[in-house]
Amino acid sequence: MLRRTILLFLMGMALIFVILYLVDPMRVWDEMQNLSVKFLMIILSIQILIMLLSAIKWRVILMNSSVSIKDIIPATLVGYLVNNITPFGLAGGEPVRAYILSRACGIRLSRAASSVIVDLFLEIFPIFALILISITLIILGGEAESIAIILGLVGFGLFILSAGIITLTTDKNLILIITKKLLNLLERIPLMRSYSKKKMMDVNGVSVRFESAMREYMGNVRVLVLGTFVSIIGWVLKFLRIYLIFIAIGYRISITSLIIVETLVLALSFIPILPGALGTWEGSSIALFMLFGVDSVIATTVTIIDRFFFYVFPSILGIIASLYCGVNLSKIIK
Template identity: 30%
Template structure:
């Protein structure tokens, strides 16, 4: 973990502490004392089950692309990927390239194929999220007094997600558009990468071609529609169920629909590429809107703290504990800017 990431984590934790201070730390502690430990334990079990669902969906896509690996082999990679997503701001690549790299290294598969399967996995997660985000924006405008600026920001965020998803899919099914993307990347390569540029350009061509072929195979396979896509909706249902169980543990009588709406809204805030995992922004929005929904500030804060310990910190700690098994160089090579040639050499040496 580099100094910049540690600093961002420290700032985010400080933001959370300041918010808790204004809510009333004593009130939050008192709320934590009355929490139902059985329901919190059930919420933890739901989260662990969700890790398996993530892994099973990834395995379905890997099987389609002839990338054979067991669920128990993929599960620790999934946890490492989640941890990297949490400790790096959204705009810095995140855990998806890490998962692709780990699978490529462990099973000796081409990096472009494992990366294509991971991108497809991420894209499938986007379908239910966009659907729920649209419903959330409509619902929140009806039940909450939104500022026009915040509403516009959320709409723009959803539109941006949809555009990126469409571009990735279109690039995979339209060879001509893929060539344009290829040319654009090569233009960047020629501008910034001077050493062995011809050799590197050939690698870029190969990576994009392999990516297109694998994505094409995944997109046109019926297993995606029958198994992977329904799994994506089930995963989001369990994510919302976890939050609902935590609030039930604090005795809060709140509509599950409101829980889901605030959770989706907080997830949108988590995409702001400034803080690791949206830490601070997500917590603040959850506390503010649950309080606006009629839950006392102390219970909103207490429930949010526990929920984030389960959803954010548990995955982060588990992933970072597993990471040394694969080697700390994983973060240096993928998340923090090592070039493609180094990664390819690493795979060849392994």
């Protein structure tokens, strides 16, 4: 897995270098000089708030468990890092952060794992609204219908995923299948190999506890409402972050174009191709912004700056958090 991850990471970096070469890196660098320290600090603060909200949302889900936010924050940061270095879409870090929280707080892995699945559900739910808004804006604005079709297909895929998560509260056979697949996935990670083998011997018991936790979380209206509210605030801040980057370099982009482009790129990033969607995120963002009339240099500059704040910065914090948690990264991607 380590060789494959490194190879895919290098492929992603190569794509970024090709994009920069085609656009002209010196012009991109010149545009970056327009980013003032004031805007830099505002955008950085927004990104920090986004990450804190992610931890708070997870704490909301675990409101009835004896879990401290000081344990949730480092587990969340390690999850960001694993998402960015493994080719599993934007959900590769979920099993790892569940394991870290389970170990740090002494709660069962079945409860921790079910909480991250509910967390993923609450993260996906607002995307449906964004997709519907984007499709409506495309139709009303007379934009390319092909984009609306792609959004519709991605939305359907996310709907199937969400329906599957809801089904986990009622279908015992599906829960058992998912539990086995989850344990098999954990066995592929050296850090959790011995633990997953041990739990596989009691897979039926793990499945029952997993079902119980899923019912508890998904049946708690307070968890769903508060969690969704926090998730929506997080998404608003993500759009605000990139909008401010455009403003910071002196370009006024329409809110409509921004919503459509970011929603489509975000939805596509769930497809597990390259680690952290490295290269594919940049390429699709730039191409779509250009489709909506943004100059290639501006589109590239904004995308690179935005990626630094939500890819590089969280990854650095994730490395620090992994050291704090005593997690050996080589045993995750090996």
